[in-house]
Amino acid sequence: MSWNANKICTALTFALWFSIACKGANAMQFDCPVIEDTQPGYFQIFDGPPADKISLMAESGDSVHGFWSKLSYVYDKGREINIQCAYLDGQTRKFIIEKRIDFCSYEVDSTNYAHVSCR
Numbered sequence: 001m002s003w004n005a006n007k008i009c010t011a012l013t014f015a016l017w018f019s020i021a022c023k024g025a026n027a028m029q030f031d032c033p034v035i036e037d038t039q040p041g042y043f044q045i046f047d048g049p050p051a052d053k054i055s056l057m058a059e060s061g062d063s064v065h066g067f068w069s070k071l072s073y074v075y076d077k078g079r080e081i082n083i084q085c086a087y088l089d090g091q092t093r094k095f096i097i098e099k100r101i102d103f104c105s106y107e108v109d110s111t112n113y114a115h116v117s118c119r
Helices: 005-024 074-078
Strands: 029-030 040-047 065-069 081-087 092-097 102-109 114-118
Touching: 029 092, 040 114, 081 114
Parallel strands: none
Antiparallel strands: 029 114, 040 081, 065 102, 081 092, 102 114
8 A cells, every 4th residue: 555645645644633632622612600699700729629729821812711830749739720700799719620721721711701621
């Protein structure tokens, strides 16, 4: 069997698609929940519990979308990533990410609710 340029491009395209699909399949989704009688204020990602106040700044981002990378050092230190959703009435909701992750991205929708995906 000879490999011509068409076959090589097809094989490489499939390999790239498969790699992207597998990464997406391993992603974990965290959505700040809707709470009746209040509105979302903001969300933060922490190195450890929010009470420790080690908030992580997005590597790149704005008020609508962004990301953090190289997060695995948190797990190397024996801690976990925490996501906290804060609401205008002072309530908070927290997600603890026990499974080792290295990357999180976020998107804030038109109603100001945050959607975070980590892998």
